[in-house]
């Protein structure tokens with residue numbers, strides 16, 4: 012069996028599944044999984060909401076993969092800064108990029124840059140304790156608009172509405188708990204630009220919105236439009252039916268008088284963030300369904316007074332050094348995972364998987380099928396290459412470590428992450444919590460060092 016060495020850039024679920032499938036399918040494969048963070052798991056650690064411990068259980072399976080003999084985790088190594096494509100080509104037989112997405116998509120409306128207008132991804136990074144975002148977050152606003160009707164909008168609205176003490180049992184960092192305790196929000200308004208059958212929430216996440224006794228969910232009747240196409244979607248798709256049913260229940264329910272409310276407004280598209288030097292409102296245009304799931308503006312506007320706006324209109328991947336990038340789709344162009352250069356030709360031994368391949372939609376489980384496709388391409392190409400260049404020796408695995416050390420890069424190893432992981436769990440146990448995340452990068456590195 013030919014020995015091959017593969018680099019995976021990005022230790023989120025997509026990269027870990029790629030390493031998993033590759034080592035399962037090729038007994039001679041060894042994989043180095045790099046991440047710019049000192050920690051593995053990508054958005055499972057820094058995206059999935061802290062009050063979703065059941066989903067975070069997926070970490071156990073991802074841990075088992077990274078724990079394998081033929082897989083190494085090398086954290087705190089940033090592709091494009093600490094390593095370039097040429098370095099990877101010199102040390103590995105193939106490279107798989109799985110760098111995901113971390114930034115907010117732009118929303119080009121007047122006032123979007125006003126103080127008090129935030130990207131959901133930035134807020135998520137803050138409450139998830141990401142080391143590269145500021146330690147504190149402004150939470151003085153009483154009324155808040157959340158633009159977008161996907162699951163990230165739900166996460167953001169729930170995190171803004173739930174009393175901070177309901178988060179205490181989770182893994183949140185201390186600075187996050189302190190910040191949330193000062194939260195003044197009473198009314199969070201989610202604005203969906205389409206109707207109840209077109210929103211992108213998933214049923215379980217929507218149902219969960221009402222789990223806090225301290226929060227009322229209010230669905231507003233204006234814009235609760237169900238046309239023929241919506242009716243068809245409801246009868247043909249169980250998820251849509253469950254969601255519309257849940258929305259209807261909220262629409263018909265009497266508010267309990269809870270101190271905080273999450274409002275859901277349908278068929279209202281954002282037009283402008285209002286304010287003079289600070290967010291003071293959101294202007295939306297009422298929309299009407301056009302019979303095919305899309306909407307048109309009606310020319311009727313609504314101004315909602317709010318002191319903060321969060322846009323949750325999707326994530327965005329970043330361009331990677333030395334790789335082509337499709338700026339419109341926000342992905343690395345590829346054919347079944349093979350990165351395509353500007354002429355549409357496959358770049359040798361260079362692959363992509365996960366959100367940076369497919370775009371920032373889909374659940375953790377979907378990254379497994381992404382990885383399966385990419386690994387199949389890689390292994391198929393390798394067979395070809397083998398015919399052309401039999402007998403090539405794999406690179407010495409220590410060489411890349413020497414290369415990084417010579418550049419002054421402090422690599423977090425799997426054992427190092429184990430130390431940080433155990434430290435966070437111990438902090439949590441002492442305080443009767445699941446875990447307390449360590450946030451400053453320097454502190455993470457110090458603890459990992461042992």
Ligand SMILES: Cc1cc2nc3c(=O)[nH]c(=O)nc-3n(C[C@H](O)[C@H](O)[C@H](O)COP(=O)(O)OP(=O)(O)OC[C@H]3O[C@@H](n4cnc5c(N)ncnc54)[C@H](O)[C@@H]3O)c2cc1C
Nearest residue numbers: 021023024025046047053054058090110111365366374375
């Ligand atoms: C807020 C939020 C909540 C979510 N909640 C859920 C949920 O509850 N359930 C669910 O199933 N799905 C959820 N998802 C979706 C899920 O997180 C994604 O499907 C999945 O994480 C995508 O995996 P990925 O590996 O492609 O990207 P990521 O998880 O983003 O991983 C990419 C990794 O690459 C690293 N990286 C980036 N650039 C570089 C570089 N230059 N050099 C080295 N490393 C780099 C990053 O640090 C990161 O660790 C959520 C998504 C978001 C945004």
Ligand SMILES: NC(=O)c1ccc[n+]([C@@H]2O[C@H](COP(=O)([O-])OP(=O)(O)OC[C@H]3O[C@@H](n4cnc5c(N)ncnc54)[C@H](OP(=O)(O)O)[C@@H]3O)[C@@H](O)[C@H]2O)c1
Nearest residue numbers: 159160161162163164204205211323324325326371372373
């Ligand atoms: N708990 C979970 O399972 C969980 C949690 C978080 C995220 N996720 C997953 O992660 C992925 C990303 O989630 P996401 O919420 O970022 O993206 P998403 O599901 O694509 O939702 C984006 C929302 O933004 C709206 N939008 C986009 N552009 C807009 C504009 N210009 N004006 C107004 N609204 C606009 C979209 O409306 P249109 O539909 O009209 O375009 C949609 O409602 C999804 O697959 C999601 O399911 C899962």
